Amino acid sequence: MDIERYRDYIAAQLEALVGIDSPSGFASEAEQYLVEEFTRLGYEPKRLNKGGVFVSVGGKDTHPLTLLAHADTLCAVVRSIKPTGRLAISNINFHMNSVETENVHVHTRFDGAYEGTIQLVNPSVHVNREVTAPRDFNTNVEVVLDECVTTEEETKALGIRPGDIIALEPRFRITKSGYVKSRFLDDKASVACLLGFAKYLKEEKIELPRRVDLLITVFEEVGHGGAFGIPEDAVEILSVDMGCVGDDLTCTEQMVSICAKDNSGVYDRRVTNALIEAAEEEGLKYAVDIYPSYSSDASVALRVGFNVRAGLIGPGVYASHGYERTHLDGLTETFRLLCAYTAKDRFEEL
Numbered sequence: 001m002d003i004e005r006y007r008d009y010i011a012a013q014l015e016a017l018v019g020i021d022s023p024s025g026f027a028s029e030a031e032q033y034l035v036e037e038f039t040r041l042g043y044e045p046k047r048l049n050k051g052g053v054f055v056s057v058g059g060k061d062t063h064p065l066t067l068l069a070h071a072d073t074l075c076a077v078v079r080s081i082k083p084t085g086r087l088a089i090s091n092i093n094f095h096m097n098s099v100e101t102e103n104v105h106v107h108t109r110f111d112g113a114y115e116g117t118i119q120l121v122n123p124s125v126h127v128n129r130e131v132t133a134p135r136d137f138n139t140n141v142e143v144v145l146d147e148c149v150t151t152e153e154e155t156k157a158l159g160i161r162p163g164d165i166i167a168l169e170p171r172f173r174i175t176k177s178g179y180v181k182s183r184f185l186d187d188k189a190s191v192a193c194l195l196g197f198a199k200y201l202k203e204e205k206i207e208l209p210r211r212v213d214l215l216i217t218v219f220e221e222v223g224h225g226g227a228f229g230i231p232e233d234a235v236e237i238l239s240v241d242m243g244c245v246g247d248d249l250t251c252t253e254q255m256v257s258i259c260a261k262d263n264s265g266v267y268d269r270r271v272t273n274a275l276i277e278a279a280e281e282e283g284l285k286y287a288v289d290i291y292p293s294y295s296s297d298a299s300v301a302l303r304v305g306f307n308v309r310a311g312l313i314g315p316g317v318y319a320s321h322g323y324e325r326t327h328l329d330g331l332t333e334t335f336r337l338l339c340a341y342t343a344k345d346r347f348e349e350l
Contacts, residue, residue, distance in 0.1 A: 001204065001339075006196045007332045011174065013037070014192035014331070018184050021105055021167035023075030024092065027051060027218035030071045034216055037195060042202045048229050053216040057198050059208030063347035066213045066230050066308075067197075067338070068297040069190040069240045070220035073183070074321060076166040078106065078143075081156060085149035086142045087116070089166065093221060096135040098322035103169045104143060111159025116145040118168075171323065178328040179253065185317050185324040190240040191216055193315070193331060197338045209345040217297050226297030227304045236271060236309045236347060239298035240334070242317035242324075244291045251287035251316040253326045256333035259312035262291040264299035271311035274346040275337065282340040284333050287316070313337060 022030035034053045038045040045055035053071075076099075079090040087106070099118050106114045121140045122128040135141050143166060149155045172182040180189070194214050200206065213234070217225030220241075230237060243257025251257040258275045259267060272288070279286040298310040315330035 001200070003332060003336070006200055006335060007328055009199055010192045010196040010331050010335060011180070011328060013195045014180065014189055015172050017071065017188040017191055018170040018172050018182050021107065021165070022071055022073055022218070023165055023167055024072040024219050024222045026075070026107065026165045026167070027072050031216075031218065034071065034191070038198060041195075041199050043198060050228055051218040052225070052229050054213065054229055055198070056211065056213045057201050057208070059211040061211050063236065063345055064211040064213065064231060064234045065236045065238065065342070066215055066234045067194060067238050067240055068215045068217060068226055069194050070187045070217045070225050070297060071191050072218040072221050072225065073188070074221055075168070078160060078162050078164040078166060080162055081152045081160065082142065083152050085151050085155040086144055087155070087160070087166070088142060089118070089137045091137045093321060095321060096137060096141065099168060100135060100141065105167045105169070106143065106145070106160060107165040107167060108159040109161065109164065114145055114147055114158060114160065116143045118142075119144050174328070179325055180327060180331070181323065181325045183323060185326050186242040186320055187220065187314070189242065189317065189326055189331060190314050190334065193334045193338065194240060196335045200335075200339060208342055210342070210347065212342055220297050223295075224300060226300035230301055230306055230308070234306070234308055237298050237301055237306070238271070238341075239296040239310070239312045240338070241296050241312060241314045242320060243287070243314040243330070244289060244294065244320065245316045245318040249287070249289045251289050253316045253318055254329040254333070255285045255287050255316045256330065256337045257314055257316050258286060258288045259291055259294070260288055262294035262296065262299065262312070264295045264303070267298070267311050268309040270348045271309050274348070275311055275313060275341060278340040278346070279337055282336055284336055284340070285329065286333065286337070
């Protein structure tokens, strides 16, 4: 296997994906991109009615496994238009300390998109002596539009209204040392890894020993991505999401992380053991960790009643829900674990 070629493909797909605004509930363009790319690779993907993309990548029709990753991202929406023509913000899971001064796209429902910036109200230090005041989305943070508007009526005339999507620019880059920095590596890094996995299977003519399906969800960040779209005959699911990097954890950005437990509970011991065995067999750089503040599409699937065994892996990602960082090695190790894990039918019968 030409690992570098697949790594380069994954990196290119990641850059393309983060360049497409796809907040939860606004992922149609990303879905269409994925349908076109999976089709180009030789598969027959389909878009789901509620949202998301499903594609089977082959294998014997036994012990069906579904791999899940999510293409939706954090965002905000317009709460109201102020008398100044600027926008009040309703936040969806962003942390204030990570978004101030970021450029955004405001997507209207019928009149295109406009650029702007998230700013403190009255942000100039030469005007406002209180620029160090605590930030609060509800009181003193707003979107300043890059349009010549100074009144509520002028902004409304652009077609902007409450509920419009506010999407942050990703600021994607890859450093000379191989670090990948961008917003929304959670979870577009893993979506790119699944594309790389699909490319590998097709180009290397791999015959999988069990059926493997891919499900790209688009509502994970708001808590119900894994609630639908999993085939009824699936016996195992594996969320391919971000691996956590931080204090009291062993994972780094150069590794693939295997999650033993998050705040939804312990993942299936048999699945986790099989993932560890596959990583050991392949000689991968990996870590087994517990994520203290985390839930996944697999967690949601279990909550809504899917009768499946569940696991969770992903490339190590630093500064999650902020300006995130991973490494080309982490992407590669995640891709390699997917290949190794599916190379055998590791489902343990009762």
